[in-house]
Amino acid sequence: MTDTALESLYAYPRDRTWVTANFVSSAxxxxxxxxxxxxLGSPADKKIYLLGRELADVVLVGAGTVLAEGYRGARRATPLPIAVVTARGTLTPDLPLFTDTSVPPIVITTEAARMPPLPADVVIAGEQEVDLNxxxxxLAARGLHRIDLEGGPRLFGTMVAEGLVDALNLTLAPVLAVGDASRIAHGPVVPPVGLALESVLREDDVLLLRYRRRNSG
Incomplete structure (x- = not known):
């Protein structure tokens, strides 16, 4: 596919707030x-990952993923902010997220969290736990309607439980990883959420799947 066709396929709906989760999983x-x-990455997965950022207004990610993956801030020509969810205040101002960025991140946290002063737009969204609604x-009030949810599994699972995830872009890596790693979503027990398959792309043995939640507008 051409880049233009790929961008059209993965484009966000207009005129509404929309959360698309982007994950890679082993078979x-x-x-x-x-x-x-x-x-688990591949050139195809990296392309979709970067495309997800190019099409979004903001990246939403949990603090655990920021620390595990060594997240840096936004540095593209038209930078989009990174919004980090942390209920416990585990972020420090020396992280690359804050020191290597061209736009201040957004930190979404709680009244109970104890954090040092951060060079960020700090949003209080709850007392003990972050209210994801x-x-x-x-984010929408800041004009950030196209939300690219990059992880981690706990944040994804809680967003699903709250009915806040509209779509899922899932790269299926052709490996058996075994081990004790998490699945892409875990959290509160909720009834299964129905998905409609929107598209399937293949590059070599890698599958790129697009799903939409069935009751999403």
């Missing part, structure tokens, strides 16, 4: 190898 359901998703509403 046996592992979300990582040796603790990092990069162990408030988090999404705060």
């Amino acid at each position: 046996d359901g592992s979300v990582s190898v040796d603790g990092r998703s990069a162990g 408030v988090a999404v509403a705060e």
